Amino acid sequence: MTHERFEILAQAYGGDIARWPTAERDAATLLMAAEPEFARIVLSDAGELDAALDLWAPVAVSPALRDAVAASAPTPRRRWSLNAWFMRAGVGAGLAAACAAGLVVGVMLSDAPQAPTMDDTVSAAISNYDDLSGLVTLEGA
Amino acid sequence: MSDPDEELLTRVGEGDPAAVRALVARKLPRLLALAGRMLSDPAEAEDVAQETFVRAWKQAPSWRPGGARFDTWLHRVALNLCYDRLRRRREVVTDNPPEQADEGPAPDRGLEARDVGDRVSAAMQRLPDRQREAIVLCHYQELSNIEAAGLMGVSVEALESLLGRGRRALRAALADMVGG
Numbered sequence: 001m002t003h004e005r006f007e008i009l010a011q012a013y014g015g016d017i018a019r020w021p022t023a024e025r026d027a028a029t030l031l032m033a034a035e036p037e038f039a040r041i042v043l044s045d046a047g048e049l050d051a052a053l054d055l056w057a058p059v060a061v062s063p064a065l066r067d068a069v070a071a072s073a074p075t076p077r078r079r080w081s082l083n084a085w086f087m088r089a090g091v092g093a094g095l096a097a098a099c100a101a102g103l104v105v106g107v108m109l110s111d112a113p114q115a116p117t118m119d120d121t122v123s124a125a126i127s128n129y130d131d132l133s134g135l136v137t138l139e140g141a
Numbered sequence: 142m143s144d145p146d147e148e149l150l151t152r153v154g155e156g157d158p159a160a161v162r163a164l165v166a167r168k169l170p171r172l173l174a175l176a177g178r179m180l181s182d183p184a185e186a187e188d189v190a191q192e193t194f195v196r197a198w199k200q201a202p203s204w205r206p207g208g209a210r211f212d213t214w215l216h217r218v219a220l221n222l223c224y225d226r227l228r229r230r231r232e233v234v235t236d237n238p239p240e241q242a243d244e245g246p247a248p249d250r251g252l253e254a255r256d257v258g259d260r261v262s263a264a265m266q267r268l269p270d271r272q273r274e275a276i277v278l279c280h281y282q283e284l285s286n287i288e289a290a291g292l293m294g295v296s297v298e299a300l301e302s303l304l305g306r307g308r309r310a311l312r313a314a315l316a317d318m319v320g321g
Contacts, residue, residue, distance in 0.1 A: 012304035014280060021286045021297070048319045049312055053280055056261035058174030059183045069169055069194045073153070073161040 001027040003035075007042055015047025146211040147204075154202035165194070168212070171282065172219050178277045179223040181266045189222045213288055220274065220292065227270060257318065264314035272307030275300055 006028060013020045017028050032039040144150075149167070152160030172193050176186035196218050204211065265273055271293070278289040279300075290300040312319055 008301065008305065011308055012279075012301040013286070014308075019279075019283070046308075049308055049315070050280070052257065052315050052319050053261055053276075053311070055257040056178070056265070057258055058170070058281070059177035059186050061170050061173055062187075065173070065187050065190070066165060066169060069191055070161055070165045072191065072195055073158075073198045074156060 001031045003031075003038065006031055006039065010042045010046040014050040015043040015045070016050065017043070144206050144210045144212075147206050150201050150204045150211055153198070154204065164197075168197075168215060169194070171212075172215060175216065175219050175277060175282055176223055178262075178265065178281055179220070179274065180226060181262055185226055189219055189226070192222055193219045209291075210288075213284075213292060216278070216282065216284070217292055224270070260315060260318065261311075264311050267314065268307050268310055272303050272310065275303035276307045276311075279304055 001024065005024075009017075009020050009024060009028065017025055017032075020028060032043075146164070146167070149160050149164050153164055169190060172190045173186055176189035176193075177183060180186050180189070193215060197215060200214070209217075265276070268276070274293060275289065278284045278292060279286065282289075284292070286297050286300055290297045293300065293303075295303070
């Protein structure tokens with residue numbers, strides 16, 4: 001590696017050769033070993049700027065942002081097994097059928113003539129008896 | 142090259158809440174740092190980070206290894222969102238550019254009195270967008286030169302040129318802090 005290339009890399013990637021392109025690190029290391037004073041000056045110079053750049057702290061993540069981002073993720077998908085699906089489908093269909101049957105019966109009952117109850121029969125008998133009593137009275141008069 | 146996020150992404154795609162939290166913990170600080178340094182506006186940076194994740198959630202179920210790493214893809218999405226915002230800013234201020242703050246040390250104040258981070262931030266914001274992007278990707282996000290060049294759509298040589306010019310400009314802007 002030439003001196004010029006070493007300086008270009010330091011100017012571009014900074015004073016830590018661990019952050020230089022992988023393919024050029026070995027050659028840079030050899031140059032550092034061969035000319036330590038040159039390398040020290042170049043890397044130290046670049047390292048000063050690195051240190052200054054590192055003093056610019058990143059924006060901190062607030063708990064509110066973290067929670068909002070996590071909440072924006074899709075809700076978990078339900079994993080139904082085939083048996084569970086059939087069971088749920090069966091129960092659902094059964095309930096639907098029961099509801100439908102109940103509805104039909106309810107409608108039929110509301111439209112059908114009211115069957116006489118025991119109380120109604122007794123009342124009618126009493127009523128007829130009263131009427132008959134009246135006829136008897138008229139005949140006797 | 143295996144993707145270190147692959148297993149986590151698979152679980153996210155299956156709707157695993159723990160994987161969602163883990164992915165947020167792993168990637169949100171990086172994305173927020175990227176957007177914060179590209180935009181120098183914490184609120185806008187948060188918006189970009191959130192929008193990037195919205196797209197990540199859509200992508201996770203269909204993510205297939207073998208192409209770009211997920212982290213690189215996330216950077217691409219976030220950078221595009223940052224550039225959308227930078228473009229909008231330029232459209233707003235084209236006719237009325239803001240005054241540039243004086244970044245040099247005041248004669249009656251020592252360097253110690255300054256917030257060095259703010260000085261660096263101000264100097265970075267004065268760089269051309271592409272030079273700032275190159276430094277953010279390589280120095281702050283610690284991407285490899287190949288990844289950064291790929292994201293920026295330039296050759297490695299062009300990336301090195303952007304980095305070199307950007308760092309020289311920063312050195313000049315921060316000359317009172319950085320020797321040489």
